[in-house]
Amino acid sequence: MPLEHTYTPVPPHFFEQEDTLWLARWLLGKLLITRQEGLLTAVRITETEAYLGATDRACHAYGYRHTARTRTMYLPGGHAYVYLCYGMHHLFNIVTHRAGEPHAILLRAGEPAIGTALMQQRRGPQVPLHKLASGPGSLSKALGIHTGLNALPLAAPHFEIAEDAAPYLPDTAIGSSPRIGVSYAGTDALLPYRFFVKNHPTVSGPKTWGT
DNA sequence: CATAGGATCGCCT
DNA sequence: GGCGATCCTATGT
Numbered sequence: 533m534p535l536e537h538t539y540t541p542v543p544p545h546f547f548e549q550e551d552t553l554w555l556a557r558w559l560l561g562k563l564l565i566t567r568q569e570g571l572l573t574a575v576r577i578t579e580t581e582a583y584l585g586a587t588d589r590a591c592h593a594y595g596y597r598h599t600a601r602t603r604t605m606y607l608p609g610g611h612a613y614v615y616l617c618y619g620m621h622h623l624f625n626i627v628t629h630r631a632g633e634p635h636a637i638l639l640r641a642g643e644p645a646i647g648t649a650l651m652q653q654r655r656g657p658q659v660p661l662h663k664l665a666s667g668p669g670s671l672s673k674a675l676g677i678h679t680g681l682n683a684l685p686l687a688a689p690h691f692e693i694a695e696d697a698a699p700y701l702p703d704t705a706i707g708s709s710p711r712i713g714v715s716y717a718g719t720d721a722l723l724p725y726r727f728f729v730k731n732h733p734t735v736s737g738p739k740t741w742g743t
Numbered sequence: 744c745a746t747a748g749g750a751t752c753g754c755c756t
Numbered sequence: 757g758g759c760g761a762t763c764c765t766a767t768g769t
Contacts, residue, residue: 581761590761601754619752621762638761669762679753713761736762 537574537646539563539694544610544686546693552628552635556582557727559626559637561701563645565692568676573651575642575665575675576698579728579735581711583625585635590717590725593634604683605634612691614672614682621669622678626686626693640668640712640726643734651675662733670736705730712737 542562547555557580565574583591585605592615593602604613605627613625613636629635642665644651651664651674665671672678684690708724715721728735 583761592761599755615761616753618750618760618762620750623761625761636761640761667762711761716760 537696539565539696541688542693542695545608547609547626547628547686548630549609550629550633550635552582552584552637553725555626555628556580556637556725557706559639559693560706560727560729561698563692563694563696564639564642564675565646565694566675566677567689571647571650571676573647573675574645574694575651575671576645577639577642578732579639579641579726581638581640581727582725583636583638584725585629585633588717588723589720590711590714590723591634591636596634602634605636606632607683609635610686612677612681612684612686614677614679616679617669622672623668624672624675624677638668639671641666641728641734641736642671643732644674666734667736701729 559577559580562577563574564577585591585593586596588594593605601615607627608631609628611627613627614622617623625636625638627636644664655664655674665674681690686693707728707730709726710722711726
């Protein structure tokens with residue numbers, strides 16, 4: 533591993549804490565690392581969305597709904613929740629909070645950090661660097677994430693969240709906005725539960741809303 | 744740059 | 757049978 537990619541993995545149980553909004557902000561600037569068939573790829577996270585479980589109408593597990601799909605969300609924090617969206621996109625979430633409280637954080641965008649050539653290969657040669665992992669479906673595709681990895685712990689070999697020596701992101705560098713694509717959620721669609729690195733080219737959708 | 748429409752299928756009612 | 761926590765392309769401004 534090259535020196536510039538030295539990093540410290542975060543243990544899965546770190547995500548058992550209950551403050552999902554804080555975690556969604558905290559994830560910005562951290563590394564999401566995946567390994568498929570021994571090949572390492574990683575992005576630096578630039579955009580996330582929090583889904584706050586039973587009381588959040590935008591959450592799949594609103595009202596403690598139990599279905600085959602939502603089963604994963606009831607696992608303790610630190611597991612991967614991967615589901616198929618629109619029949620073709622594999623969306624990647626990190627389950628948070630204690631077992632039985634179905635919170636999750638959707639990872640929506642990141643900046644390529646490790647294994648960029650492989651991510652380019654997975655996405656196609658025409659895709660510009662800043663779009664390789666811009667948008668939740670694209671991010672999963674670049675990192676080789678698919679529903680076969682659903683319910684696995686967020687630990688080696690498949691996944692890791694890690695910190696490295698990157699500069700600390702001050703609050704003024706972070707924006708928030710309503711979540712994307714949840715108009716079905718009534719008034720909860722207006723809650724500012726989307727977080728992003730302000731003005732970062734990899735962020736999908738609005739880059740400057742909020743503070 | 745903004746908007747529109749089609750792709751495509753597992754999950755839920 | 758209807759519809760998504762989306763993406764890509766095409767068309768118009």
